[in-house]
Amino acid sequence: QSTIKWRMQTYAGPALAEHVVKPAIDMFNQIAGDKMQIELFFADQLVPTGELFQAMQRGTIDAVQSDDDSMASPTEVTVFGGYFPFASRYSLDVPVLFNQYGLNEIWDAEYSAVGVKHISAGAWDPCHFATKDPINSLEDLKGKRVFTFPTAGRFLAQFGVVPVTLPWEDIEVAVQTGELDGIAWSGITEDYTVGWADVTNYFLTNNISGAWAGSFFANMDRWNELPDDLKTLFRVCCDQSHYYRQWWYWGGEASLRVNGPKMELTTIPDAEWAQVEEAAVKFWDEIAAESETKAKVVDIIKKYNADMQKAGRPYRYG
Amino acid sequence: MSYEMIAIFMFATMMAMLLTGQRVFGAIGFVAVIAALVLWGDRGGYDIAFSSAMKLMKWYPLLTLPMFIFMGYVLSESKIADDLYKMFHVWMGGLKGGLAIGTIGLMVLISAMNGLSVAGMAIGATIALPELLKRNYDKRMVTGVIQAGSSLGILVPPSVVLVLYAMIARQPVGQLWLAGVVPGLMMAAMFIIYIAVRCHLNPTLGPALPKEDRDIPMSEKLALLRAGMLPLVIFAAMMVPFVNGWTSLVESSAIGALTAFLAAVVKGRMTREVFETSVRMTLGISCMFMWIILAALAFGAVFDGLGAVKAIETLFTERLGLNPWVILILMQLSFILMGTFLDDTAMLVIVAPLYVPLVAALGFDLIWYGVLYTITTQIAYMTPPFGYNLFLMRAMAPPEITLRDIYGSILPFVLVMVLALTLVILFPDIALWLPGWVYGN
Amino acid sequence: MTALRKFISFVDQINYRIGRVTMYGIFVMMAILLWSSISKTFFNPSLWTLEMAQFAMVAYYILGGPYSIQMGSNVRMDLLYGGWSTRRKAAVDCVTVLFLIFYLAILLWGGIDSTAYSFKYGGERSPTAWRPYLWPIKVIMCIGITLMLLQAISELFKDILRLRGEEIDNVV
Ligand code: NA
C-alpha cells in the first residue's frame, strides 16, 4: 500500500511555525511512518492566504492551519475566528467554549456546508499592540496604520486606528518601509519570535482579546478517505499542538514582559480602557444582528463570560 | 522519480524552452503549469498559475516598479540631463580622460534618480557618447564607460533590483538600499581610477579638451553647476519624506515619478512626443517585468512545493560536504555563467528564489548577500552574448560602434566589477557599515 | 486566409485600443499613491489606497499585456533565435507559441474558477478592514488573460501567413 501524502499550508512563516505547527506535524510523520506523510508549507508559500480556502476546497492543498478570519472562509463564523474583541480573557477560555459551550457543533455544521472539515480549534496568543511610537492613551491610537485581523480592524477603526492587511511575511519589512506604524496581531512572544520586536519599540499591555481561536481544517474528501486510526492520530497531534501553545504563550508572555530587552511596556489606564471594553459589547450586538448563526455564537460568548464572572476568582477578578 | 530529479528536469526543460526563443514568460509559465498538472493534477494544481497572480497583487513594493520605470523614461526622453552632461564637460574636460570620468559622475547622479540601468544607458548613449567620439576618445573605452556606469543604476538607491530582491529575501528595502550606497560609490571610484590610469598611460584613449573649448566665463561655469542641483532635488523629494517616515516606500516612488515629470514640464522639455514615448514605454517595460514575475512565481511555487530548495541544500552541504564559503563562491560563479547565456530579467527572478533560501540556510547575512547579488547581476547585465546593457547599447549606439566594439569594450570594466565583488565578499562592512550606522545596530 | 487576416486585424485593433487607454494607468497609480501620502500627512490615512493601488497595478499589466506583445516588449532569449531568418523564426514560433497559449489557457482556467468562487457565498470580499468585493478585479483579470490569449493566437496566425510568404503589417 502506498503512502498517503498530504500538503498542508499554515498561516505562519517559518520562524513562528517552528513552534505553532511544525512539532506536531513532525510527530505525526514520525508516528504515521509509511502510512502517511504531511508536507508542511509556510505562509503564502504555495498559494497566497487569500486563495487558501478555495485551494483547500479544490484539493490543491489538503489541509490548512489558520484562523477563520484571515483566510476569509465563506461561513457565518468567520468573524469569530481570530480575535473577536474581548470574547476571551485566558487561553483556556477557547477550548472550553468549543468543547463545553457548543461552538464545535456550530463550526462543524458551517464548514461541512462548504465542503471543508473543521478538525479542531485551539487557543493561540492574546492580541496586543506593538508600535514604533508609545501608546499611553486612546488618543495615541488615532491615525496609526496597524497590521491586524480584519474583524479586529473593523472594531478598532472607531478609535481612529487604520487597519492594514498585508501578507504575513511582509510585515517586518512593511514596518521599516513605513507602510505600517505598528502591529496588533499577537502577544509579545510572537513579537520576539518572528522579529517584530526588532522593528518596533513599544508594547501595550492592554489587550483586545485574551486569546484568539485558530483551527486545523482539511478538504472534506481527503478527510473522509483517511482510515480511522490516521484520523485519530491527526486529532491527537492537533491537540498536542494546542497544548504546546498553552504553555509556550502563557509562560512566554510573562517572561518577555519582565525580562525582554527589546520592547518598552506602556499601559492605558483601566478607566480609559473601559471605553474600549464597552464598545466591544456594542460591537457584539452589531455582529449578532447580522445573522441567526452569529446571534447564536454571540449568545454563547455572552453566557460564557457571565458564568465566568459569577464563578469569581480565579476565573475573573473584579 | 526523486525530488532532485524532478527539480533538475524542470530546470532543464525551462532552459530548453528558453533556447527556442519564445517569450521568456511563456517558456517559464509553460514549464510551471505542466509540472503542476503532472504532479498535482489529480487534485487541483491548475490553479497555481492564477493564484500566483493574486500573490503578485499582494506584493505591494512592486508598485515601485512602474514608478521608477516611468521616472527613468522621463529623465532620458526629455533630455533634462543635457545640462548635467555640459556641467561635467566644462569642469572635467581639461583632464586626460576627463570627459570619461565626468561621464561616470553623470551616471552616478542619474543612478540616484532612477532604479534601473535603462535611463543611464539612454542618456549616456544619446548625450555623452556622440560628444566623446567627436573629441577623439577611444570608442571602446567610451562604450565600456557608458555600459559600466549605467549599471550603477541598480546598485545606487533607489534600485528596482534591490526591491525585487527584498521581496524575495523578505529583507527591509531601506537597509538594502543603504547597503548599496558605499559599494556603488566605491565601484564608481574604481572605474574613475581605471580610466585615469589608462588615459594617463595612453593619452590618445582620452585626450584632454583643447583650452579654447573649455575657455568659457566663470559665471557660465557656475550656472552649469546649478544643473547639478536637479538630481539632488529629485533625490531629496523622494528620499527625505521616506527616511523621515512621512511617506512609505511606494508613496515615495510616486513622488519621485511626479517630481521628475514636473521637472521636465518646468524645463519645457515635456513635449507631446516625449510624453507619449515615456507613457507607452513604461507600459511595455512594466508588462515585460510583471508577466515574467507572474510566470516565475508559479514556477517558484511548484519548485518550492517539491521541496526542491531543500533537496539542493542537502545535496551541497551533506552529500557533497562543501564549506559554506565554497558554496557561496560557486553560486556567484554559476550566476555569472548563467548571465552569459540566460536573459537577465529571467535570471533575476529565477536565481533569487533558488539561491536566497540556500544563502540563508548557510547562515550568511541576507542584506550583505543582496549587495553581492546586485553586483553579480550588474556583471551579468554586461557579459556577452546576453546582457540587457549590451542589447540597449546595440540599439542606441551610433553605427560606427560595431557589435565587436561593444563586446570588446566591457572586459576591463567587468574585471573592475569582479574586483569590487571580491572586496565586498572579503570586507562585508563595505556594505553593512552604512545601514548599521543609520539603523543603529 | 482572409479569415486569418480578419481575425488578426480584429484582435490587434481591440488590444491596441485597450492598451492605448491602459497605458495612462500609470497616472492612476500615481494619483492613488499621492493621495495616500497626502491623506496620511494632513488627515486620517485612507483605508483603501494601498489595495486600490494594487488593483490598479494588476489591471495595468494584465490589460496592457497584449499591447506589450504588439510592441515586442516581451524579451526573448535570442542566443539562437536572434540569428535566424524571418521565415525560420516564424516556423519555430508557430510551434512554441502553442506553449505560450497552453500556459495562458491554464492561467485562464484558474482565473475563471477563482472568479466563480468570488461570486459564491454572497460575494468574496478581501479580508481587510476596507473589505472590497473581489469579483471586479478578478473579472478584469479574466478579460485581460482572454485578450492575451487572443493576441497569442493572432501571433500564431501571423506566423502562418509569414510562412506562406505573405506580408504582415503591424498595427503598432
Ligand atoms: Na538607482
Ligand code: NA
Ligand atoms: Na550577460
